[in-house]
Amino acid sequence: MISIASQTVSGSKIERRLALGTVSALAVVALLAFAATSAQAEGAAPDAAALWAKNCASCHGKDGKGSKAGEKMGVQDLTAAAVKAGLTAAKVSDSMTKGVKAKEGDKLVMKPYTEKLSAAEIQALTDYTLSLK
Numbered sequence: 001m002i003s004i005a006s007q008t009v010s011g012s013k014i015e016r017r018l019a020l021g022t023v024s025a026l027a028v029v030a031l032l033a034f035a036a037t038s039a040q041a042e043g044a045a046p047d048a049a050a051l052w053a054k055n056c057a058s059c060h061g062k063d064g065k066g067s068k069a070g071e072k073m074g075v076q077d078l079t080a081a082a083v084k085a086g087l088t089a090a091k092v093s094d095s096m097t098k099g100v101k102a103k104e105g106d107k108l109v110m111k112p113y114t115e116k117l118s119a120a121e122i123q124a125l126t127d128y129t130l131s132l133k
């Protein structure tokens, strides 16, 4: 009888430990999720210039006017009034989600960025592109 009773006691101790373990594991998960979200929120807005420099400047130039390599590919000056007039947020965002096709034919002259950029980054770059002057 005594041994059964002590087994029950130690059993409930284990249960309590398990419950505590679950609570602290949940707290860690919640903390990590919070940290990830705030890191993303912090990164999204100020990142646009850095994202542009890293992903777009090689063809479009640091300032959007077009690099040497880009000019050879026929990139337009994204800061020119006539070009800006034809750009909408949807068009700019599409350039990154779908890529840009050559004027003639189906060849992609600019490849899509959906594997490199998150939706939030594409949004930030869309605003950035439209703000180039």
Ligand code: HEC
Binding pocket: 052, 055, 056, 057, 058, 059, 060, 073, 074, 075, 076, 077, 091, 092, 095, 096, 100, 109, 110, 113, 125, 129
């Ligand atoms: C490998 C070269 C290259 C890179 C890198 C590149 N583009 Fe392009 N992009 C082009 C070419 C070529 C065109 C087609 C000619 C044009 O419209 O200027 C184009 C067109 C565009 C257009 C005009 C789309 C339209 O419908 O008129 C936008 C906006 C644009 N790119 C934005 C970006 C952004 C933002 C990035 C970075 C995420 C980027 N590009 C990276 C080559 C590039």
